[in-house]
Amino acid sequence: MISQKTLPDFVQVLASKEPVPGGGGAAALCAAVGTALGNMVGSLTVGKKKYAEVEDRIIELKAKSDALQTRFLQLIDEDAAGFEPLSKAYGLPANTDEEKAHKKLVLEECSVEACKVPMEIMERCCEAIDIIEEFAEKGSVLAVSDAGCGAVTVKSALFAASLNIFINTKGMENRDKAKELNDKTEKMLADYGKKADAIFDMVAAKLKPAE
Protein backbone atom coordinates (compact mmCIF):
# COMPACT_ATOMS: atom_id res chain seq x y z
CA MET A 1 0.00 0.00 0.00
CA ILE A 2 1.22 3.48 -0.91
CA SER A 3 0.61 4.81 2.61
CA GLN A 4 3.05 2.27 4.06
CA LYS A 5 5.99 3.32 1.88
CA THR A 6 9.17 4.94 3.21
CA LEU A 7 9.54 8.68 2.62
CA PRO A 8 12.12 8.26 -0.20
CA ASP A 9 10.01 5.58 -1.93
CA PHE A 10 6.88 7.72 -1.72
CA VAL A 11 8.69 10.78 -3.12
CA GLN A 12 10.22 8.71 -5.93
CA VAL A 13 6.96 7.12 -7.11
CA LEU A 14 5.20 10.49 -6.81
CA ALA A 15 7.76 11.99 -9.22
CA SER A 16 7.34 9.14 -11.72
CA LYS A 17 4.77 8.79 -14.49
CA GLU A 18 2.81 6.26 -12.42
CA PRO A 19 -0.79 7.51 -12.29
CA VAL A 20 -0.89 7.24 -8.48
CA PRO A 21 0.00 8.74 -6.09
CA GLY A 22 -0.68 12.22 -7.50
CA GLY A 23 -1.82 15.53 -6.09
CA GLY A 24 -4.54 13.89 -3.98
CA GLY A 25 -2.21 11.47 -2.22
CA ALA A 26 0.38 14.20 -1.70
CA ALA A 27 -2.32 16.43 -0.19
CA ALA A 28 -3.43 13.67 2.19
CA LEU A 29 0.18 13.12 3.33
CA CYS A 30 0.78 16.84 3.95
CA ALA A 31 -2.54 16.99 5.83
CA ALA A 32 -1.33 14.15 8.10
CA VAL A 33 2.04 15.90 8.61
CA GLY A 34 0.42 19.26 9.42
CA THR A 35 -2.04 17.65 11.84
CA ALA A 36 0.86 15.86 13.56
CA LEU A 37 2.65 19.20 14.04
CA GLY A 38 -0.37 20.48 15.96
CA ASN A 39 -0.51 17.22 17.90
CA MET A 40 3.17 17.73 18.82
CA VAL A 41 2.28 21.01 20.52
CA GLY A 42 -0.23 18.99 22.55
CA SER A 43 2.40 16.34 23.39
CA LEU A 44 4.74 19.06 24.68
CA THR A 45 1.94 20.58 26.79
CA VAL A 46 0.54 17.51 28.56
CA GLY A 47 2.05 16.97 32.02
CA LYS A 48 3.31 20.56 32.40
CA LYS A 49 2.13 22.22 35.64
CA LYS A 50 1.76 25.58 33.91
CA TYR A 51 -0.89 24.07 31.60
CA ALA A 52 -2.72 21.87 34.13
CA GLU A 53 -5.95 23.83 33.64
CA VAL A 54 -6.19 23.01 29.93
CA GLU A 55 -4.80 19.48 30.17
CA ASP A 56 -8.14 17.68 29.74
CA ARG A 57 -8.96 19.68 26.62
CA ILE A 58 -5.43 19.16 25.21
CA ILE A 59 -5.82 15.39 25.68
CA GLU A 60 -9.14 15.52 23.79
CA LEU A 61 -7.57 17.51 20.95
CA LYS A 62 -4.65 15.05 20.80
CA ALA A 63 -7.07 12.11 20.44
CA LYS A 64 -8.88 13.94 17.60
CA SER A 65 -5.52 14.63 15.93
CA ASP A 66 -4.47 10.98 16.22
CA ALA A 67 -7.71 9.91 14.53
CA LEU A 68 -7.31 12.51 11.77
CA GLN A 69 -3.70 11.45 11.10
CA THR A 70 -4.83 7.83 10.71
CA ARG A 71 -7.69 8.87 8.40
CA PHE A 72 -5.43 11.07 6.22
CA LEU A 73 -3.01 8.16 5.74
CA GLN A 74 -5.94 5.90 4.72
CA LEU A 75 -7.06 8.58 2.27
CA ILE A 76 -3.71 8.28 0.44
CA ASP A 77 -4.73 4.73 -0.49
CA GLU A 78 -8.39 5.58 -1.10
CA ASP A 79 -7.37 8.39 -3.45
CA ALA A 80 -5.24 5.93 -5.41
CA ALA A 81 -8.07 3.37 -5.54
CA GLY A 82 -10.53 6.06 -6.64
CA PHE A 83 -8.38 7.07 -9.58
CA GLU A 84 -8.50 3.67 -11.26
CA PRO A 85 -12.15 3.64 -12.48
CA LEU A 86 -11.77 7.17 -13.90
CA SER A 87 -8.56 6.20 -15.63
CA LYS A 88 -10.30 3.14 -17.15
CA ALA A 89 -13.31 5.23 -18.21
CA TYR A 90 -11.04 7.56 -20.22
CA GLY A 91 -9.78 4.47 -22.06
CA LEU A 92 -13.28 3.29 -23.14
CA PRO A 93 -13.87 3.14 -26.90
CA ALA A 94 -15.96 5.91 -28.47
CA ASN A 95 -16.30 4.85 -32.10
CA THR A 96 -20.08 4.31 -32.37
CA ASP A 97 -22.86 6.55 -31.03
CA GLU A 98 -23.72 3.83 -28.51
CA GLU A 99 -20.11 3.64 -27.29
CA LYS A 100 -19.94 7.42 -27.07
CA ALA A 101 -23.14 7.59 -24.99
CA HIS A 102 -21.92 4.80 -22.71
CA LYS A 103 -18.51 6.43 -22.23
CA LYS A 104 -20.15 9.77 -21.42
CA LEU A 105 -22.36 8.14 -18.80
CA VAL A 106 -19.49 6.24 -17.17
CA LEU A 107 -17.24 9.33 -17.18
CA GLU A 108 -20.00 11.35 -15.50
CA GLU A 109 -20.45 8.78 -12.73
CA CYS A 110 -16.68 8.43 -12.26
CA SER A 111 -16.20 12.22 -12.09
CA VAL A 112 -18.78 12.55 -9.29
CA GLU A 113 -17.18 9.58 -7.51
CA ALA A 114 -13.65 11.00 -7.96
CA CYS A 115 -14.62 14.15 -6.04
CA LYS A 116 -15.40 12.19 -2.87
CA VAL A 117 -11.84 11.61 -1.61
CA PRO A 118 -10.53 15.17 -2.24
CA MET A 119 -13.76 16.51 -0.67
CA GLU A 120 -13.17 14.42 2.45
CA ILE A 121 -9.53 15.54 2.53
CA MET A 122 -10.72 19.16 2.43
CA GLU A 123 -13.39 18.69 5.12
CA ARG A 124 -10.90 17.01 7.44
CA CYS A 125 -8.28 19.69 6.73
CA CYS A 126 -10.86 22.21 8.04
CA GLU A 127 -11.27 20.11 11.20
CA ALA A 128 -7.47 19.95 11.56
CA ILE A 129 -7.12 23.74 11.19
CA ASP A 130 -9.72 24.27 13.95
CA ILE A 131 -7.75 21.91 16.20
CA ILE A 132 -4.40 23.58 15.40
CA GLU A 133 -5.93 26.97 16.20
CA GLU A 134 -6.83 25.69 19.67
CA PHE A 135 -3.37 24.14 20.18
CA ALA A 136 -1.81 27.51 19.22
CA GLU A 137 -4.04 29.33 21.73
CA LYS A 138 -3.93 26.88 24.66
CA GLY A 139 -0.76 24.81 24.17
CA SER A 140 2.79 25.37 25.38
CA VAL A 141 4.19 28.68 24.08
CA LEU A 142 7.55 26.95 23.69
CA ALA A 143 6.09 24.90 20.84
CA VAL A 144 3.97 27.60 19.21
CA SER A 145 6.13 27.65 16.06
CA ASP A 146 5.09 24.03 15.40
CA ALA A 147 1.43 25.11 15.44
CA GLY A 148 2.28 27.77 12.85
CA CYS A 149 4.09 25.20 10.68
CA GLY A 150 1.10 22.87 11.07
CA ALA A 151 -1.37 25.55 9.97
CA VAL A 152 0.45 26.38 6.70
CA THR A 153 1.05 22.70 5.97
CA VAL A 154 -2.62 21.71 6.36
CA LYS A 155 -3.61 24.81 4.35
CA SER A 156 -1.45 23.62 1.44
CA ALA A 157 -3.22 20.23 1.60
CA LEU A 158 -6.60 22.02 1.51
CA PHE A 159 -5.59 23.97 -1.59
CA ALA A 160 -3.95 21.00 -3.34
CA ALA A 161 -7.06 18.85 -2.79
CA SER A 162 -9.30 21.59 -4.22
CA LEU A 163 -7.61 21.27 -7.62
CA ASN A 164 -8.65 17.61 -7.71
CA ILE A 165 -12.26 18.72 -7.25
CA PHE A 166 -12.08 21.44 -9.93
CA ILE A 167 -10.48 19.01 -12.40
CA ASN A 168 -13.36 16.55 -11.90
CA THR A 169 -16.24 19.05 -11.92
CA LYS A 170 -14.91 20.71 -15.08
CA GLY A 171 -16.25 18.10 -17.49
CA MET A 172 -19.45 17.17 -15.61
CA GLU A 173 -22.68 17.23 -17.64
CA ASN A 174 -24.73 17.89 -14.51
CA ARG A 175 -23.79 21.55 -14.00
CA ASP A 176 -25.97 21.87 -10.89
CA LYS A 177 -23.97 19.13 -9.20
CA ALA A 178 -20.73 20.69 -10.45
CA LYS A 179 -21.73 24.11 -9.10
CA GLU A 180 -22.72 22.63 -5.74
CA LEU A 181 -19.32 20.94 -5.40
CA ASN A 182 -17.38 24.00 -6.64
CA ASP A 183 -19.24 26.36 -4.29
CA LYS A 184 -18.58 24.12 -1.30
CA THR A 185 -14.89 23.94 -2.30
CA GLU A 186 -14.55 27.71 -2.75
CA LYS A 187 -16.15 28.35 0.63
CA MET A 188 -13.72 26.04 2.43
CA LEU A 189 -10.75 27.63 0.61
CA ALA A 190 -11.90 31.12 1.59
CA ASP A 191 -12.87 30.43 5.22
CA TYR A 192 -10.11 28.02 6.20
CA GLY A 193 -7.41 29.61 4.03
CA LYS A 194 -8.02 32.79 6.01
CA LYS A 195 -8.09 30.94 9.35
CA ALA A 196 -4.79 29.14 8.63
CA ASP A 197 -3.16 32.43 7.57
CA ALA A 198 -4.34 34.05 10.82
CA ILE A 199 -2.76 31.24 12.88
CA PHE A 200 0.51 31.59 10.95
CA ASP A 201 0.54 35.40 11.31
CA MET A 202 -0.19 35.17 15.03
CA VAL A 203 2.70 32.72 15.51
CA ALA A 204 5.09 34.74 13.32
CA ALA A 205 4.22 37.91 15.26
CA LYS A 206 5.08 36.14 18.53
CA LEU A 207 8.47 35.03 17.14
CA LYS A 208 9.55 38.15 15.29
CA PRO A 209 11.32 40.92 17.21
CA ALA A 210 9.65 44.33 17.38
CA GLU A 211 12.28 46.11 15.25
Next chain:
Amino acid sequence: MISQKTLPDFVQVLASKEPVPGGGGAAALCAAVGTALGNMVGSLTVGKKKYAEVEDRIIELKAKSDALQTRFLQLIDEDAAGFEPLSKAYGLPANTDEEKAHKKLVLEECSVEACKVPMEIMERCCEAIDIIEEFAEKGSVLAVSDAGCGAVTVKSALFAASLNIFINTKGMENRDKAKELNDKTEKMLADYGKKADAIFDMVAAKLKPAE
Protein backbone atom coordinates in the same frame (compact mmCIF):
# COMPACT_ATOMS: atom_id res chain seq x y z
CA MET B 1 17.56 7.85 10.14
CA ILE B 2 14.36 9.86 10.25
CA SER B 3 14.32 10.36 6.48
CA GLN B 4 14.17 6.58 5.93
CA LYS B 5 11.04 6.04 8.04
CA THR B 6 7.70 4.89 6.65
CA LEU B 7 5.00 7.56 6.31
CA PRO B 8 3.01 6.32 9.37
CA ASP B 9 6.18 6.12 11.52
CA PHE B 10 7.25 9.62 10.50
CA VAL B 11 3.81 11.07 11.24
CA GLN B 12 3.68 9.29 14.61
CA VAL B 13 7.09 10.47 15.85
CA LEU B 14 6.35 13.98 14.55
CA ALA B 15 3.20 14.07 16.73
CA SER B 16 5.09 12.86 19.82
CA LYS B 17 7.05 14.91 22.34
CA GLU B 18 10.34 13.77 20.80
CA PRO B 19 12.35 16.93 20.04
CA VAL B 20 12.93 15.85 16.43
CA PRO B 21 11.51 15.80 13.84
CA GLY B 22 9.70 19.11 14.26
CA GLY B 23 8.62 21.92 11.96
CA GLY B 24 11.96 21.92 10.09
CA GLY B 25 11.85 18.23 9.22
CA ALA B 26 8.17 18.47 8.26
CA ALA B 27 8.99 21.44 6.00
CA ALA B 28 11.81 19.52 4.30
CA LEU B 29 9.48 16.55 3.68
CA CYS B 30 6.73 18.76 2.20
CA ALA B 31 9.35 20.48 0.04
CA ALA B 32 10.43 17.06 -1.32
CA VAL B 33 6.77 16.10 -1.94
CA GLY B 34 5.97 19.38 -3.71
CA THR B 35 9.10 19.16 -5.86
CA ALA B 36 8.16 15.58 -6.81
CA LEU B 37 4.71 16.78 -7.95
CA GLY B 38 6.41 19.15 -10.40
CA ASN B 39 8.75 16.35 -11.47
CA MET B 40 5.65 14.18 -12.13
CA VAL B 41 4.44 16.73 -14.67
CA GLY B 42 7.82 16.31 -16.37
CA SER B 43 7.56 12.51 -16.26
CA LEU B 44 4.14 12.70 -17.97
CA THR B 45 5.55 15.07 -20.64
CA VAL B 46 8.72 13.26 -21.71
CA GLY B 47 8.20 11.04 -24.76
CA LYS B 48 5.00 12.78 -25.90
CA LYS B 49 5.17 13.94 -29.56
CA LYS B 50 3.19 17.09 -28.76
CA TYR B 51 5.97 18.22 -26.40
CA ALA B 52 9.00 17.12 -28.48
CA GLU B 53 10.21 20.72 -28.78
CA VAL B 54 10.56 21.21 -25.01
CA GLU B 55 11.74 17.66 -24.22
CA ASP B 56 15.41 18.55 -23.68
CA ARG B 57 14.51 21.31 -21.24
CA ILE B 58 11.98 19.06 -19.45
CA ILE B 59 14.69 16.41 -18.99
CA GLU B 60 17.00 19.08 -17.50
CA LEU B 61 14.27 20.26 -15.11
CA LYS B 62 13.57 16.65 -14.08
CA ALA B 63 17.24 16.10 -13.21
CA LYS B 64 17.24 19.29 -11.12
CA SER B 65 14.07 18.11 -9.38
CA ASP B 66 15.58 14.68 -8.64
CA ALA B 67 18.60 16.36 -7.04
CA LEU B 68 16.39 18.71 -4.99
CA GLN B 69 14.22 15.83 -3.75
CA THR B 70 17.34 13.97 -2.57
CA ARG B 71 18.67 17.11 -0.86
CA PHE B 72 15.35 17.85 0.89
CA LEU B 73 15.27 14.31 2.31
CA GLN B 74 18.87 14.75 3.58
CA LEU B 75 17.82 18.04 5.17
CA ILE B 76 15.26 16.17 7.32
CA ASP B 77 18.20 14.42 9.01
CA GLU B 78 20.43 17.51 9.06
CA ASP B 79 17.66 19.52 10.71
CA ALA B 80 17.39 16.86 13.42
CA ALA B 81 21.19 16.80 13.93
CA GLY B 82 21.28 20.61 14.09
CA PHE B 83 18.71 20.72 16.88
CA GLU B 84 20.80 18.71 19.33
CA PRO B 85 23.51 21.31 20.20
CA LEU B 86 20.87 24.02 20.71
CA SER B 87 18.84 21.72 22.92
CA LYS B 88 21.97 20.93 24.98
CA ALA B 89 22.86 24.63 25.21
CA TYR B 90 19.47 25.41 26.77
CA GLY B 91 20.29 22.82 29.44
CA LEU B 92 23.62 24.43 30.45
CA PRO B 93 23.80 25.64 34.08
CA ALA B 94 23.55 29.38 34.73
CA ASN B 95 24.13 29.73 38.48
CA THR B 96 27.35 31.77 38.54
CA ASP B 97 28.23 34.83 36.44
CA GLU B 98 30.84 32.74 34.65
CA GLU B 99 28.28 30.02 33.81
CA LYS B 100 25.80 32.65 32.64
CA ALA B 101 28.35 34.25 30.32
CA HIS B 102 29.36 30.88 28.93
CA LYS B 103 25.75 29.81 28.33
CA LYS B 104 25.00 33.09 26.57
CA LEU B 105 27.98 32.63 24.26
CA VAL B 106 27.11 29.03 23.42
CA LEU B 107 23.44 29.87 22.85
CA GLU B 108 24.44 32.68 20.48
CA GLU B 109 26.66 30.36 18.41
CA CYS B 110 24.02 27.62 18.39
CA SER B 111 21.29 30.06 17.30
CA VAL B 112 23.31 31.23 14.29
CA GLU B 113 24.12 27.60 13.46
CA ALA B 114 20.47 26.52 13.85
CA CYS B 115 19.39 28.98 11.12
CA LYS B 116 21.52 27.24 8.49
CA VAL B 117 19.25 24.25 7.73
CA PRO B 118 15.96 26.20 7.57
CA MET B 119 17.72 28.83 5.42
CA GLU B 120 18.88 26.15 2.99
CA ILE B 121 15.36 24.64 2.96
CA MET B 122 14.00 28.09 2.04
CA GLU B 123 16.59 28.74 -0.66
CA ARG B 124 15.95 25.37 -2.25
CA CYS B 125 12.17 25.87 -2.02
CA CYS B 126 12.68 29.01 -4.14
CA GLU B 127 14.62 26.93 -6.70
CA ALA B 128 11.82 24.33 -6.65
CA ILE B 129 9.12 26.99 -7.23
CA ASP B 130 11.05 28.33 -10.25
CA ILE B 131 11.21 24.79 -11.65
CA ILE B 132 7.51 24.11 -10.99
CA GLU B 133 6.62 27.37 -12.75
CA GLU B 134 8.45 26.13 -15.86
CA PHE B 135 6.80 22.67 -15.63
CA ALA B 136 3.40 24.40 -15.42
CA GLU B 137 4.18 26.51 -18.50
CA LYS B 138 5.91 23.93 -20.69
CA GLY B 139 4.73 20.53 -19.43
CA SER B 140 1.73 18.41 -20.40
CA VAL B 141 -1.54 20.29 -19.86
CA LEU B 142 -3.08 17.00 -18.74
CA ALA B 143 -0.89 17.11 -15.61
CA VAL B 144 -1.13 20.83 -14.91
CA SER B 145 -3.10 20.29 -11.69
CA ASP B 146 -0.09 18.46 -10.24
CA ALA B 147 2.05 21.54 -10.88
CA GLY B 148 -0.52 23.60 -8.98
CA CYS B 149 -0.48 21.13 -6.08
CA GLY B 150 3.33 21.19 -6.16
CA ALA B 151 3.44 25.00 -5.97
CA VAL B 152 1.22 25.28 -2.87
CA THR B 153 3.01 22.37 -1.19
CA VAL B 154 6.50 23.88 -1.65
CA LYS B 155 5.12 27.27 -0.59
CA SER B 156 3.95 25.76 2.72
CA ALA B 157 7.47 24.36 3.26
CA LEU B 158 8.94 27.82 2.58
CA PHE B 159 6.64 29.40 5.19
CA ALA B 160 7.10 26.61 7.75
CA ALA B 161 10.90 26.85 7.49
CA SER B 162 10.76 30.63 7.97
CA LEU B 163 9.35 30.18 11.49
CA ASN B 164 12.45 28.17 12.40
CA ILE B 165 14.57 31.14 11.36
CA PHE B 166 12.49 33.70 13.26
CA ILE B 167 12.55 31.51 16.40
CA ASN B 168 16.36 31.40 16.29
CA THR B 169 17.01 35.05 15.41
CA LYS B 170 14.65 36.24 18.16
CA GLY B 171 17.11 35.74 21.01
CA MET B 172 20.34 36.61 19.15
CA GLU B 173 22.61 39.18 20.80
CA ASN B 174 24.06 40.20 17.44
CA ARG B 175 21.06 42.18 16.11
CA ASP B 176 22.84 43.01 12.83
CA LYS B 177 23.18 39.31 12.06
CA ALA B 178 19.57 38.72 13.18
CA LYS B 179 18.32 41.52 10.92
CA GLU B 180 20.32 40.23 7.97
CA LEU B 181 18.79 36.75 8.37
CA ASN B 182 15.26 38.09 8.97
CA ASP B 183 15.41 40.43 5.95
CA LYS B 184 16.58 37.61 3.68
CA THR B 185 13.79 35.41 5.03
CA GLU B 186 11.09 38.08 4.56
CA LYS B 187 12.23 38.71 0.98
CA MET B 188 11.98 35.03 0.04
CA LEU B 189 8.53 34.78 1.67
CA ALA B 190 7.30 37.82 -0.25
CA ASP B 191 8.81 37.02 -3.67
CA TYR B 192 8.28 33.27 -3.76
CA GLY B 193 5.02 33.26 -1.83
CA LYS B 194 3.65 35.50 -4.58
CA LYS B 195 5.17 33.36 -7.34
CA ALA B 196 3.70 30.13 -5.89
CA ASP B 197 0.27 31.79 -5.56
CA ALA B 198 0.46 32.91 -9.20
CA ILE B 199 1.20 29.34 -10.33
CA PHE B 200 -1.73 28.01 -8.27
CA ASP B 201 -4.11 30.70 -9.56
CA MET B 202 -3.07 30.06 -13.15
CA VAL B 203 -3.71 26.32 -12.73
CA ALA B 204 -7.03 26.84 -10.91
CA ALA B 205 -8.18 29.23 -13.67
CA LYS B 206 -7.43 26.57 -16.29
CA LEU B 207 -9.48 23.97 -14.37
CA LYS B 208 -12.44 26.04 -13.26
CA PRO B 209 -15.37 26.51 -15.64
CA ALA B 210 -16.19 30.02 -16.81
CA GLU B 211 -19.48 30.25 -14.92
